[in-house]
Amino acid sequence: MVNTKFYTIIYVVLFVSATIQVLVEFAGLEYWTAFGLIMVLSAAKAILVAAYFQHLRWEPRSVTYLIGIGLAAALALTFAASYSIL
Structure with missing residues (x-):
């Protein structure tokens, strides 16, 4: 509920x-x-x-880690792209 x-x-x-x-x-x-x-x-x-x-709070930790890895990869690509513009 x-x-x-x-x-x-x-x-x-x-x-x-x-x-x-x-x-x-x-x-x-x-x-x-x-x-x-x-x-x-x-x-x-x-x-x-x-x-x-x-609802990641109630998911298994493996799902949370998978989302975290995806977030870290997206941030790394964003930073790399921002430095390549300069």
């Missing part, structure tokens, strides 16, 4: 962190400080979405 209250709390946390990201962008912080804060918030949001809305 779906626990609506739990999913509502996760949704509110995601909404608040997205709002904080927008506020950080307009706060006039130094570029790298703002970039770091936004990246940390984005990573936290991605983990929440993957864990609870995509």
